[in-house]
Structures are given as C-alpha cells and as structure tokens.
Amino acid sequence: MSGVDVREAITRAHQEEWARVVASLARRFGDLDIAEEAAAEAFVTAVEHWPSDGVPPNPGAWLTTTAARKAIDRIRRENRRDDKQTEAQLLSDDGPPEPVGPVGDERLRLIFTCCHPALAMQSRVALTLRMVGGLTVPEIARAFLVQEAAMGQRITRAKAKIKVARIPYRVPSEQDLPARVGGVLAVLYLVFNEGYLATGPDSDPVRPDLTAEAVRLTRLLRTLVPQDGEVAGLLALMLLAEARRPARVSPSGELVALGEQDRGSWDGALIAEGHRLVRERLAAGTAPGRYQILAAINAVHTSARDVRDTDWSQVLALYDQLVRLDPSPVVALNRAVAVAEIDGPQVALAAVDRLAEALDGYHAYHATRADLLRRLGRSQESRAAYDRAVALAGNTAETAYLTRRRDQLG
Amino acid sequence: MQYMVSVIFEEAGLATPEEDAAIDVFNDRLVAEGHWVFAGGLGAPGTATVIDNRGGEAMFTDGPFVESKEFLAGFWIIEAADLDVALKLAAEGSKACNRKVEVRPFL
Numbered sequence: 270m271s272g273v274d275v276r277e278a279i280t281r282a283h284q285e286e287w288a289r290v291v292a293s294l295a296r297r298f299g300d301l302d303i304a305e306e307a308a309a310e311a312f313v314t315a316v317e318h319w320p321s322d323g324v325p326p327n328p329g330a331w332l333t334t335t336a337a338r339k340a341i342d343r344i345r346r347e348n349r350r351d352d353k354q355t356e357a358q359l360l361s362d363d364g365p366p367e368p369v370g371p372v373g374d375e376r377l378r379l380i381f382t383c384c385h386p387a388l389a390m391q392s393r394v395a396l397t398l399r400m401v402g403g404l405t406v407p408e409i410a411r412a413f414l415v416q417e418a419a420m421g422q423r424i425t426r427a428k429a430k431i432k433v434a435r436i437p438y439r440v441p442s443e444q445d446l447p448a449r450v451g452g453v454l455a456v457l458y459l460v461f462n463e464g465y466l467a468t469g470p471d472s473d474p475v476r477p478d479l480t481a482e483a484v485r486l487t488r489l490l491r492t493l494v495p496q497d498g499e500v501a502g503l504l505a506l507m508l509l510a511e512a513r514r515p516a517r518v519s520p521s522g523e524l525v526a527l528g529e530q531d532r533g534s535w536d537g538a539l540i541a542e543g544h545r546l547v548r549e550r551l552a553a554g555t556a557p558g559r560y561q562i563l564a565a566i567n568a569v570h571t572s573a574r575d576v577r578d579t580d581w582s583q584v585l586a587l588y589d590q591l592v593r594l595d596p597s598p599v600v601a602l603n604r605a606v607a608v609a610e611i612d613g614p615q616v617a618l619a620a621v622d623r624l625a626e627a628l629d630g631y632h633a634y635h636a637t638r639a640d641l642l643r644r645l646g647r648s649q650e651s652r653a654a655y656d657r658a659v660a661l662a663g664n665t666a667e668t669a670y671l672t673r674r675r676d677q678l679g
Numbered sequence: 680m681q682y683m684v685s686v687i688f689e690e691a692g693l694a695t696p697e698e699d700a701a702i703d704v705f706n707d708r709l710v711a712e713g714h715w716v717f718a719g720g721l722g723a724p725g726t727a728t729v730i731d732n733r734g735g736e737a738m739f740t741d742g743p744f745v746e747s748k749e750f751l752a753g754f755w756i757i758e759a760a761d762l763d764v765a766l767k768l769a770a771e772g773s774k775a776c777n778r779k780v781e782v783r784p785f786l
Binding site: 385387433434435436437441445 | 680760761762763766782783784786
C-alpha cells in the first residue's frame with residue numbers, strides 16, 4: 270500500500286471513526302477529557318504505525334482498542350492509588366456492546382452531552398465540533414475568529430463543567446427530547462452558516478468542511494428522531510443551500526447573488542433529496558416550524574430553472590407564515606426582498622426602513638436597502654448604503670460583490 | 680452527588696404565606712423522593728459578620744464580605760444523580776419560593 274493510500278485511510282478513519290472512538294471511551298471512562306486525549310493519541314499511533322504495519326482490516330476497532338489502552342495508561346499514571354477494584358473496572362468493559370450499523374447511539378449521546386442547555390451556546394458549538402466533529406482547536410478557533418488559546422480555554426471549561434457538575438452522558442428522556450433537540454438544531458445551524466458564509470476577512474469565504482460536518486451531524490440526529498419535522502426541515506434547508514454552493518462564489522472570489530447564479534452548476538442530487546424531505550413534511554400535515562418553512566422557501570427557489578420563473582407569491586406566503594412564528598427584524602428584512610418582487614422596490618423600501626433602528630449594525634440591512642435604492646434610481650443614497658454594508662460585511666466574497674455593485678452605480 | 684441550590688434575591692425578609700406553603704410542599708417532595716439533605720433561609724446581609732483569623736489576631740468586620748444588589752437568601756442542599764435531575768428540582772424550587780436560584784455541585 271502506498272504512502273498516499275495510507276494517508277487517505279487515516280483521513281477517512283478520522284472522518285468516520287473519530288466520534289465513535291471518543292463516544293465509546295466517554296461512556297466507558299465517564300470523562301470527556303480522557304476520551305478525547307486518548308482518541309487523539311490513538312490517531313497519532315496510527316500515523317506512526319500504519320505506514321509500516323499496514324492499515325488494519327477494521328480501523329475503527331483498532332483505533333478504539335488502542336485508544337482504550339492509552340486511556341488506561343493515562344488513568345494509571347494519574348492515579349497510582351487505584352485499588353484492585355478500580356483496576357478491574359478499567360480492564361473489563363462491561364458496558365453494552367458497540368452498536369452496529371452506520372449510526373451508533375453513542376455518538377448521539379455525545380452530541381446531546383455537548384449541546385447541554387447548561388453550557389453557553391458558544392461552548393456547545395465549540396465542544397460539538399471538537400468532540401463529535403473531530404475538528405482541531407485551531408480549526409475551530411479559525412472558523413469562529415477567536416484566539417486559539419481562548420477557544421482552547423472555552424472547550425476546557427465546558428469539559429470541566431460536564432465532569433464536575435456531572436452533566437449526564439446520555440440522550441435525554443422521551444419527554445425532554447423535543448426541547449433538547451431544539452438546542453442541538455440551533456448549534457448545527459450555526460455550524461452550517463459559519464461554513465456557508467464564513468464571517469472573517471481572514472478565512473475562506475466558504476468552508477465546505479463545516480457545511481459538510483453540519484449536514485453529517487444533522488443526518489445522524491435524524492436517525493434518532495425521524496419523526497421530528499424540524500430535524501427533517503433543517504436537513505432539507507442545509508441540503509438545498511449546500512446544493513447551490515458551487516455557484517455561489519465566482520472564480521474571482523466574488524459572491525454571486527441567487528438571481529445571477531448559474532443554475533446548471535447546482536447539485537441536482539442534493540436538490541432532489543431536499544425537495545423529497547420538504548414534500549415529506551408537507552404530507553405530514555402538521556404545523557411547520559421555522560426550519561421547515563425556511564426549507565420550503567429554499568425549495569421554491571431551487572424549483573425555478575430560471576430566476577424569472579421564481580414563484581415569488583409562494584415565497585412571500587411562506588415568509589408571512591415565518592413572520593407569525595418569528596417576528597424578528599431579520600425575518601422581516603428577508604420578507605421585504607420577496608415584497609420587492611411582488612409589490613415593487615418602493616413598497617419594500619418602506620418596510621425595510623422601518624427596521625432601521627433594530628438592524629443598523631447588520632450589513633445585510635444596508636445591502637438590501639442599497640439594492641432597493643439602486644432599483645429606484647436613487648444612486649447617491651444607494652452608494653451611501655453600499656458603503657455602510659461594505660464596512661460591516663466580514664465575508665471576503667460578499668465584500669467584493671458589494672464593492673462592485675457600488676462602483677457600478679451611475 | 681450533592682448540589683447546592685442557592686436562592687438569590689434582592690431584598691431581605693421572609694417569604695409570603697403562599698410562598699411558604701409552596702416551599703413546604705416542595706420540601707416534602709424532596710424528602711419523599713430521597714433528594715433532601717438540608718435547607719435553610721438566611722438573615723439579611725446586614726446581619727453578617729466577616730472574620731479573618733489568618734494573621735496574629737482574629738479581625739471581626741460588620742457586614743457581608745461583598746456588597747451586591749442581589750445576595751444569598753437561603754439554600755437547599757440536595758442529593759441528585761446528575762445535573763439534569765438537579766436542574767429539574769432547582770426549577771421547581773425556583774417556582775415554589777418564587778425566587779431565582781443557582782445550582783452548583785459539591786466537589
């Protein structure tokens with residue numbers, strides 16, 4: 270086996286087995302810190318040994334066994350006063366056997382532990398990416414534009430709280446599940462959005478690693494609660510957004526607006542899957558939540574082969590539904606974009622201007638205003654709004670797009 | 680595993696009769712379900728004395744060690760299997776005494 274093949278095998282094992290290894294160690298030793306460090310050591314050992322010894326027939330089992338040995342060594346080193354009983358406990362794994370099949374319940378326990386409501390939202394996101402997604406601390410720090418040391422500390426603090434306050438390592442009970450799933454979905458949506466429109470001037474405008482991770486984790490969650498409409502909705506929403514990714518940034522690194530994208534380069538398979546999920550939710554006949562409505566809006570956009578065929582009245586009807594659920598200024602701003610297509614930019618601008626106070630610090634507010642003013646021929650005001658939007662936007666592709674739009678004004 | 684559920688409030692004084700009745704019901708439940716360890720209400724911060732005997736002689740200072748708008752008005756010490764159980768009980772405790780509470784694990 271060539272060196273390239275071994276490297277690929279290790280990379281694949283990391284993607285596929287990291288969470289499973291961490292999860293099984295966390296269950297066995299009841300300590301996320303030990304689980305994570307031992308898993309990391311096992312992968313280092315794989316990097317050292319696989320090139321000469323060959324890739325084992327079952328990499329997952331090899332990694333889990335190696336990691337468990339590392340964990341036992343560590344516990345022994347740190348606690349030499351262990352009595353015989355603890356020693357016996359360490360050596361025999363009398364927990365339930367590893368679940369078989371592509372999706373293990375262990376990983377879901379890990380997700381719910383990392384997304385516990387007693388942890389701060391930022392910690393939940395960071396911990397989920399680290400423990401479940403296997404991202405390194407520098408990677409997570411980069412994605413969220415914080416110093417590596419600060420991100421490392423946040424993760425350490427969260428793990429310490431899990432241990433000391435005894436946050437249980439389990440999927441919540443049936444009655445608590447709906448409330449807890451909501452928090453997990455919020456984390457996964459944040460991860461996806463950070464990948465879809467990275468916030469930093471120093472990061473790539475799109476982070477496919479983060480969007481892929483969010484999609485993978487949402488699929489995992491769906492196997493746990495297949496009947497939860499919002500889980501299906503978020504998965505559909507992510508798939509329909511992910512499908513458009515190839516068309517979203519031009520070769521010169523500029524964001525391409527939805528209306529100007531080359532629809533031929535959208536991913537047909539992802540769109541078909543997303544549409545199937547949206548239809549499934551419609552057929553369920555239950556009142557949709559916000560992710561399902563957002564997915565439906567994206568389904569309307571991805572149904573139109575040409576932007577001129579977009580069913581804007583349908584989009585607006587869905588936004589009306591969303592406003593009733595979530596009357597936030599950001600939803601109102603997005604609704605105004607649909608209003609512009611139906612009632613014209615004048616009516617939309619009036620609606621947008623009402624949001625001035627709430628959204629003055631939000632780049633999309635100024636970008637939307639700039640576009641409406643441009644369509645109304647109010648170039649000077651439009652230019653000023655583009656200036657504000659450019660100043661506030663963090664994403665490099667978006668900044669490039671807004672700058673060009675501004676410079677095209679007559 | 681024991682947790683301290685601190686009751687946080689911005690004024691001294693006893694609970695109203697309704698609050699007292701609700702707290703009694705909650706306490707009975709803690710006892711019945713094996714969560715009860717200990718509980719109590721505390722006097723106002725003005726009744727506190729701070730003692731420092733780390734030097735040669737004990738120093739007594741009138742008043743609380745920290746002045747704040749909100750303070751510890753009382754507490755429960757409960758026995759719970761994990762944080763989820765403790766949080767659920769604390770949520771009911773907050774409702775019963777009609778005050779904000781904080782949960783912290785004993786080490």
